[in-house]
Amino acid sequence: SQQGEEDPQALSIQEGENATMNCSYKTSINNLQWYRQNSGRGLVHLILIRSNEREKHSGRLRVTLDTSKKSSSLLITASRAADTASYFCATDARGAQKLVFGQGTRLTINP
């Protein structure tokens, strides 16, 4: 089964609103990463948060990590049409030298 699972599977909001996506995972991790995939393209790395960090910012992105709940959230503030994409979380289970990706959240920003 997937190590990381995103919620919701799809999200549609108006431009300018904030978008929040969640990720839950099962085993202890070293770090958690978020990626974006535009239609027909490869995934693009957005942000990495380590297991000893609780919050991280990058521009309009804010990521939180709660290791006690084994969950993370990605917040995109002041959304733009260009943010329309699928967003994936990826985790590296401790002892496993690889990332495992979730199924992704499809985000649609309506102009």
Place this chain on the structure above:
Amino acid sequence: DAGVIQSPRHEVTEMGQEVTLRCKPISGHNSLFWYRQTMMRGLELLIYFNNNVPIDDSGMPEDRFSAKMPNASFSTLKIQPSEPRDSAVYFCATSIDSYYEQYFGPGTRLTVT
């Protein structure tokens, strides 16, 4: 840097034919990953290499799939013989090390008829 380069970008072939997908990693990246993405199964890790050595091929669906990395600049994923259910987008990704952020290529869209 040109990023991860994959070729071809699109491949249409008939069932039973051999298909070879190619990947050139970013210079200096020691880890290389092959993924397959479909609507039904999402993004699946097929195999990954560290320093040209295959580390985990547990995601390779069956013996029809094979991957090689003869040097730090080149990797191939081969399907022989191909089947319609192999139709998918195949991504190559590389990173400095297996725990770090991965850089994805543009993908190869494979259609097997």
